Amino acid sequence: MNSKFAPPPSVAELFFKAWSSGCLTESSRHGLRDAFLDDRLNPDDLTAVNRLVHAVRRGWLAME
Template sequence: MIENMDEFKKSPMYSHLNLLPGAISEILVSVRDKGVLTLADRYALMAATMDDSLSEEERTAVNRLLRAVCRGRVRVIEDLSALEE
C-alpha cells in the first residue's frame, strides 16, 4: 500500500508511468463503444491518477468512468485489449 505519494513519486517505478497524450479520451470512447475496461486501460488510468498535469475536465472524466465501474455499468476484463473477434 502506498502511504506517502511524495515518496512514491521519487521512486524508480513512478518514472515509468507516462500517460500518452489523448489517452483519457481514447479510453472513454473505447469504454463507451465496447462497455468494458481492459487491463491496458486500467494501467493508463493508474498513470492518469498520478499525473499532476491532468486538466480538471480529464480528472472529472476519469472519476466518472471509475464511478461507472463501481456501479456495474462498465465491465472490467483481464484482457489487454477489447478487440472484437
C-alpha cells in the same frame, strides 16, 4: 527515431474506448494509472476518470 512506440492514449481516448466496448480493459486501467502518476490530469480528465469509476461501481462498465 524508433517508430515502434506510440505515445500513451489520452484520457478522452480511454474513456471513449471503455464506453463503446462496455468494459475497462487492463491496458486502459494502466493508462489511467500512468496519467495519475505523471500528474497529467486536467479538471476535464479528472471528471472523465470519476465517471468511469462511477460506471464500474454501478455495473454499467465491466472490468476485464
